[in-house]
Amino acid sequence: MKKSPLQKFALRTDVYYGGITRYEDGQLVQYEFLADANTGSILDIYRL
Numbered sequence: 122m123k124k125s126p127l128q129k130f131a132l133r134t135d136v137y138y139g140g141i142t143r144y145e146d147g148q149l150v151q152y153e154f155l156a157d158a159n160t161g162s163i164l165d166i167y168r169l
Contacts, residue, residue, distance in 0.1 A: 122137050123137075124136065124137060124158045125137075125138065127155065127164070129164065129165075132164075134157055134158065134159065134164075135157075135158040135159070136156060136157060136158055137155070137156045137158055138153060138154070138155060139153070139154050139156060140152060140153050140169075141154070150168060151168070151169040152166055152167065152168055152169065153166070153167060153169055154166040154167075
């Protein structure tokens with residue numbers, strides 16, 4: 122995996138991008154998330 126820099130408000134950190142695909146009402150739905158590269162904390166998650 123490759124780290125990417127992120128600045129969100131006053132926070133500057135390196136993040137990893139990842140994704141999840143799941144079924145919702147019989148259809149596949151994709152989500153993308155950003156995880157802090159140092160702590161592993163999820164910083165954001167959104168539906169694509």
